[in-house]
Every structure is written in structure tokens, then in C-alpha cells.
Amino acid sequence: MYVALEGVDTSGKSTQIALLKEAYPHALFTKEPGGTKLGQALRQKVLHENLSPPTQFLLFLADRALHLEEVLKPNANKLIFSDRSLISGLAYAPYPIEQALELHRLHGLLEVLPDCVFLLKLHPKALKERMHTKTHDFIESKGLEFLEHTQERLLQACQLLGLKTHTLDASQDPKSLNKNILERLKRL
Template identity: 30%
Template sequence: MTTRGACFITLEGLDGAGKSTHIPWIEDRLRQAGVDLLSTREPGGTPLGETLRELLLHKPMDLRTETLLMFAARNEHWRTRILPALEQGRWVLCDRYTDASFAYQGGGRGLGAEPVRILEEWVQQGRGPDCTLLFDVPLATARERLSRGRARSDRFEREDAAFFERTRQAYHARAAADPDRFRVIDARRNLEEIRAELGGILDGLLRARGHAPASGGLDPA
């Protein structure tokens, strides 16, 4: 749980699900409602975290090393940026958080959930997101989007279909186990439909914390 008035929102999904497309729109809508917002990402979010991000995305390493580096970056991020912001009553919007480790390392890489859970408890001590937006698309859609997307793919994006299927299944298992926190977004739809749903979710979070909902947002086109 976060400090009263604060709200910790995370965005999750397969590479290619399109979640990053909606981040500027979500930021704009929250700020229009008067929210004092920290927008950040994982891995990264701090100078040390961004250095570790480059290693994690582009250097081959053992699975245990990968998982420990993810949590090293997360601990720095949590302790020096996210937790202080929440304790000040600010909102935090984070592109990926610990659910990504359950999905990618625990599921996709086959590490299993228990090592991730132990590290989660050690770093976060029972605290975590208030709301997680899981952008979900079929595997074929995600891979097709990736194939026409980025000039430089990272080592996660280059994984095979079986890896992504295990990752997606792990995300769905997380969502099923915590339905009060997760909102599963069908990201196959057009921007207007997705943003109408996102707007309703954000308005509910705003009202619950004493903010008037924003009147709109960025043009969806």
C-alpha cells in the first residue's frame, strides 16, 4: 500500500503489445487532473539503473545474473525514487516493474516464480503497485509489431515464440492471482477504444484519491 493520496501505477505486457504508445497520453491525462507525477521505467529509472539497463538488454549473461541485476536496478529505483515520491504523496507511473521479472525471468526464462518472489519481498518488503495495466495481445500480433518496429532490437526481443508464449502465460497467471490490482487491456483494438477504457480506469483512481477526473487527454490520432 502507498501513502494516502499517492498512487503507484505500473504498465506491463509483451514486447510489441503497444503499452509504450499510451504512456504520454496517460501522463497528460493525470497531469491535467492536477496530479504531481513521477513517470519512470524499468530496468532503469536512476543513473545506476540506466547503466544496468544497457547491460541487461544487450550483454549475454547467466539467468541468475540477469535476475539479480534486474533486482539491483529495482532496489536502487525503489529506494531512491519511487518510495520517496510515494511517501511525499506523489503519483508514480512506471513502465514495467516486478511483474515483468515474474513474467520474463520466472516464466519466459524458466526460472520459476519462487526466486523472484523471494527477491521481491527482500527489496519491496510487502509494498508494490496499486494498479497494474497489463496490455495484452496474441503472440502473433506482438511479434508482427516487433518485426516492423525498431532499428535495434534487444536480446529479449530476439527470443523465440516459445519464450514469449511462456512470458504471456506468466503475465496472465499474475493477473488471475491478483484481480483487484490488475486491469487487462485488450491491446488489439484501436487507440480510441483502448484510451476510452484507460480513461475510465484512471478516472476511478483519481476519484478514489480525491481528484476530479481530467476532461480529456492528448488527441488519440
């Protein structure tokens, strides 16, 4: 089973991944972008350099293609948890989601889709509060309105792909949120 945790930065994905590692020590944990050696380098370049939106998108497509071949396909028989997935690639794309989806389709990047998505969503007030507590990479520096819009695009991408999606309030206590995720995973 392939489970993706999605949400904008500060939604608590990393915290939930850490808690899931405790609950599922034998599962495979990965991330997009950055789940491969090359992906780590691409991630750093995109997050910390002022690249054009099409360049960012194409680098993320390259990372996704490699991640599909090196991580997802060879481990299809395992429980996989991913910090982001192609859903984020669609949501953050500088194009309409349908157009970004078509680019994924043209390059064969829709072969492996998450079986389940946990979308951690923050209300605008909570998102604003959390954004003030950290330094920002290039994408986060686009502002609160951009991140709110991206949250909506994350849900839109899940719906467009027909994925089983659990939208959860990310402003709740991390342990309560984790309990909610674990209970839902048991029912899958």
C-alpha cells in the same frame, strides 16, 4: 497511487505512457528497469549484452532495490505511473515465479506494490506482426514463444501478488486503448 503498465515489448506501453503524460502532467513517470541513473546503465547492459539469465535477474534485482529507495518510497504520496514494475521482474525471471518472488521477499523488495496494473496483452497473431516491424534486443530475440509464455507469466505474477489487474487487448487502436485506461483510472 502507484499504477504499473505491464506487457511484453511491442504491446504499446510506451505509447500509453506518452498519452498518460498528456492526461496527467503532474504525475511522476518512471520505469523498471531504468528509472534511476544506475538503472539506465544496467538496462542497457542487460538488453544489449549476452549475459547469463541469473546475471540478468540479479542486475534487475539491484535496479529494483535502488528504484524502490530512490523513486517509489520518497514519492509514495504522489500519483506514479511506471513502465513495467516488479511484475516484469517476476515474469521474465529464469526461475519459477514463486522462487523469483521469494528472492524479492528476502531482499525486502515487496514493500511497495502497484495499487493497480494495466496488463496490455497481444494475441499471438498481433504479437507476431508487431515483432516483425522492429529490431530486437537480447530478450526479444528469444522469440515469439518466449514472449507468449511471458505474457502468461505477467498475469500469473499479478494474481500471485493479489494485485488489482486490468487485462486489456493491446491490439486495439492506441487512442481507444488509452480511453479505456483513462475511464478505468477515474473509477479507482
